[in-house]
Structure formats: structure tokens, C-alpha cells
Amino acid sequence: MPMTINPADAFSQSYAEARAKFRATAQAAGADLTALKHPMLGPNGEELACDVARFGATDAPAVLWINSATHGVEGYCGSGVQIGLMALGWHRQLPAGVALLLTHAINPHGFAWTRRVNEDNVDLNRNFGPQGVALPVNPGYADIHQWVIPEAFEGAQRDAADGALEHYRAQHGDRAFSQAISGGQFAYPKGLFYGGLTPTWSNRTLRALIDRQLAQAKRFCFIDIHTGLGPLGYGEPSYVGDPTEAAFAECRRWLGDDVSWLERGTGQSTPLHGHIGLPFRPLYAQAKTGPVLGLEFGTLPSSEVRAALRADHWLHTYGSLDSDQGRAIKRRIRDVFYVDTDDWKHQVMVRTDELVGKALKGLAG
Ligand SMILES: [Zn+2]
Known part of the structure; x- marks a missing residue:
């Protein structure tokens, strides 16, 4: 799709700005918009929530789902991507039978407080392991x-x-x-x-969203926007879906041969216990299909x-x-997960635009 907006305009300088911009853009675009409120507040007393925008029929057989801020501060990128996709008009170009779901800040506390972890110092992408089994020792x-x-x-x-x-x-x-x-x-x-010993607010919220938003879907594609790994500006799709060769091959047919497989350790990230692909696994037993991916944009050297x-x-x-030291550390952690330049944002938007186009084609069948 041609880039008709300046992608830099889709990105924000704080959680509060990102949230307001996301809600205003989604509302203007005609989304079905809801907010799942977090029990705590941000550093300036602002309300925290995961905001949910959905376009297309409630009973659509296919859903493309873009999620942001699993790792709090990485939401600066994910929020810009989600707002940018609406600004590009993707919600108006959905194939028949495909809905678009944008969940803005699944870990709003980490985003607002400029942390990668959540309110419990938990890394959400290590928090989805099964309960009642022995935790791995590192x-x-x-x-x-x-x-x-x-x-x-x-x-x-x-x-x-x-x-x-x-x-x-x-x-x-x-x-x-x-x-x-x-x-x-x-x-x-x-x-x-730290993966945490029990499911966090964000974990429970995501599971509730899966139950509700994918109840009617037969096919889905979940893309979780991350930053901080890999070469500057490159976006690596990292597969965490149905762990069969056939399902992975199907994902590559949709999205390209540069999709890596997290559990096989073929990408930038090392294999993870309790990653965000796991809560989607029960869907495969219900005869639903579709890839689950992280999309990891490189920032600064590891x-x-x-x-x-x-x-x-x-x-x-x-x-x-x-x-002063605290503020300097906060500036730094934001900078390593969010490259605040027009060039980087442009690369991020072009890559996401490309993959969203491919995913919609795959979902349309
Ligand atoms: Zn991440």
C-alpha cells in the first residue's frame, strides 16, 4: 500500500499521548472501541488500560490481530505501528471475511513507567507457561x-x-x-x-481477549510487535505458533522465507519458556489455524x-x-527500545505494511 502519511506522525512521546492518539484514530476510523482498565495508575496519575479496536464483522471467520507493548516500553514502536496502519487505511481494505483487531498496550503499566517488565517486575513473554508444573531452572x-x-x-x-x-x-x-x-x-x-510464578494482569487480559475475540474465528494471525533485538531497523518475524512443520511451512508461504522459528532457535532470540504463543495453542485443538508471531525490530547493539x-x-x-540519575536511566531505556528518528519509523512502517498485506492475503485464503 502506498505510504500516504508521514509515519513519524503515528508515533508518540509518552504512553498517555500514545493512548489518546490511538483512541482518537480508532474512533475516527469507525472501530468498535473498548478499554480494559488496569488496576494501577501511571507515573503522572494517568489511567492505564489495554485499548481494543476491532474492525469488521463480529462473526468474521478470519482475524488479523496486531498487539503492542507486551514489553511495556517497546509499545512506543507497537503503538506507532497500530496507529500508522489505521492512518494507511488498512481497516478500509480488509478482504471479505477478515476482521482487524488492534490491542493497544497489553502491558500498559510497563509502557507508562518506561519499563520492559510489568508492575510485578515480570517479563510477560516468559509468563505464559503452564501452571502446576515445575518451573525451569536457569x-x-x-x-x-x-x-x-x-x-x-x-x-x-x-x-x-x-x-x-x-x-x-x-x-x-x-x-x-x-x-x-x-x-x-x-x-x-x-x-x-523474571517470568513470575502466577499469571499477571496482562496474561489474564490476553487470555480473556483470545476467548472473546477469536471465539467465532476459524483462522487467525497474531503479530506481537517487539523491539531491541537484531540489526537496526530490520523487522524479523519470529514464529511461535502451532509447533508442527506443516504449520510453520504455511506461515512461511504467507509471510516469506525470512520468518524464523523461536522454539528451534533459528532467529535472534534464544528459545523461551512461557512465551506469548502458548495461550494460543488450545485453539489448534479446536480446529482453528493460523500463525502466531513476534515481529522484532532492531534498535541498538545488544x-x-x-x-x-x-x-x-x-x-x-x-x-x-x-x-537526575533516575531520569537519565529512564531516558536511556526508552532510547534503546525506541529509535526516535524518521528513518527508523519509516523502516518499521514499510515492513509492517508489507507483512500486514501478506497476512491478510493468507487469511483471505
Ligand atoms: Zn520484546
């Missing part, structure tokens, strides 16, 4: 946690911690280091990539992303949000 993270979030942000203790992490990486290799630090862990509630995440976790564990 021995690598246990080895390094004390150095990942040292008590002191600066000085000798911090230098020693950084040195120990570098030593660990040199000894075990980059892939093992990545798995240790970002593969997810369930033992350190204040640590990085060393910088990790440094910003460590700083943010340190800030919420030991530091003060209302300080």
Missing part, C-alpha cells in the same frame, strides 16, 4: 545474578561485577551468555527476564540494550526514580 542466571544487578551502580563494586560478567561470557561463549541472561528465570523476582536493562532494574531495586 543455572546460568543463578551464576551471574549478583553481577547483573550489583548493589552499587558506580565504583569498584560495579567494575568488579562488569569484569565478572565479561569473564563469564569469555568462558561460556556468546550464545550461552545470552541464554543465561535473557533466556528467562523464575528464581530472582527482582532480576532480569550490549547497549542489556546495559540499559541492568540500569533500569538497578534503579527499581536500589535507586530513586525522582533523581
Whole structure:
């Protein structure tokens, strides 16, 4: 579809601005618009919610679903994508029998507070594992946690911690280091990539949305917008749907050969326990079909992303949000997940536009 708007106009500078812009755009576009309110408030006392815009018949046999802010702060990108898709007019060009569903900020607390995690320090994309089974142990993270979030942000203790992490990486290799630090862990509630022990608000909200919004659908495609991994501006589709070869092959036929498969470890991300594809799995047993994907846009080098995440976790564990240091750490974490340039936003919109076109074609059959 030709780009008729300046994509930069679809992006925002705060959660509150993004939310207002999303709701206004969806309303003007004629969406069926609802809000699922979060029980807490944002840093400026603003209401938090997952806003839901749906276009097309309620009993449409196919649904294209674009989700944002699974990882809070990454919602700066996802929100821009969702508003940009409406500005491009996709809701007016839906094939017969295909509905478009936009869920704005499934983790509104993380978005508003400029965190990747939610109100419980939980990484939502590690929180969907089955209940009542033993949680996986990440021995690598246990080895390094004390150095990942040292008590002191600066000085000798911090230098020693950084040195120990570098030593660990040199000894075990980059892939093992990545798995240790970002593969997810369930033992350190204040640590990085903590998956949580029970379903969070965002988890329960997503499950309720799946039950309600896909009840009548026979085919669906769920695309979850992420940032922070991979080359600057590139958007990698990372498959987490039906774990059969046939279903993955079908997804590639729809979206292209550059779709990677998370559980096979063929993409940028290491395999994850409790990822967001899991709550969709019961649908396959009900004879519904369709891919579930993350769409991961590259920002800055992973060393910088990790440094910003460590700083943010340190800030919420030991530091003060209302300080120059706190504000600098917040600016930094936003910058590593949201490249605030017209070029990057343009790349993001062009890639999403391309994949949305392909997904709609696939859904239309
Ligand atoms: Zn993410």
C-alpha cells in the first residue's frame, strides 16, 4: 500500500499521548472501541488500560490481530505501528471475511513507567507457561545474578561485577551468555527476564481477549510487535505458533522465507519458556489455524540494550526514580527500545505494511 502519511506522525512521546492518539484514530476510523482498565495508575496519575479496536464483522471467520507493548516500553514502536496502519487505511481494505483487531498496550503499566517488565517486575513473554508444573531452572542466571544487578551502580563494586560478567561470557561463549541472561528465570523476582510464578494482569487480559475475540474465528494471525533485538531497523518475524512443520511451512508461504522459528532457535532470540504463543495453542485443538508471531525490530547493539536493562532494574531495586540519575536511566531505556528518528519509523512502517498485506492475503485464503 502506498505510504500516504508521514509515519513519524503515528508515533508518540509518552504512553498517555500514545493512548489518546490511538483512541482518537480508532474512533475516527469507525472501530468498535473498548478499554480494559488496569488496576494501577501511571507515573503522572494517568489511567492505564489495554485499548481494543476491532474492525469488521463480529462473526468474521478470519482475524488479523496486531498487539503492542507486551514489553511495556517497546509499545512506543507497537503503538506507532497500530496507529500508522489505521492512518494507511488498512481497516478500509480488509478482504471479505477478515476482521482487524488492534490491542493497544497489553502491558500498559510497563509502557507508562518506561519499563520492559510489568508492575510485578515480570517479563510477560516468559509468563505464559503452564501452571502446576515445575518451573525451569536457569543455572546460568543463578551464576551471574549478583553481577547483573550489583548493589552499587558506580565504583569498584560495579567494575568488579562488569569484569565478572565479561569473564563469564569469555568462558561460556556468546550464545550461552545470552541464554543465561535473557533466556528467562523464575528464581530472582527482582532480576532480569523474571517470568513470575502466577499469571499477571496482562496474561489474564490476553487470555480473556483470545476467548472473546477469536471465539467465532476459524483462522487467525497474531503479530506481537517487539523491539531491541537484531540489526537496526530490520523487522524479523519470529514464529511461535502451532509447533508442527506443516504449520510453520504455511506461515512461511504467507509471510516469506525470512520468518524464523523461536522454539528451534533459528532467529535472534534464544528459545523461551512461557512465551506469548502458548495461550494460543488450545485453539489448534479446536480446529482453528493460523500463525502466531513476534515481529522484532532492531534498535541498538545488544550490549547497549542489556546495559540499559541492568540500569533500569538497578534503579527499581536500589535507586530513586525522582533523581537526575533516575531520569537519565529512564531516558536511556526508552532510547534503546525506541529509535526516535524518521528513518527508523519509516523502516518499521514499510515492513509492517508489507507483512500486514501478506497476512491478510493468507487469511483471505
Ligand atoms: Zn520484546
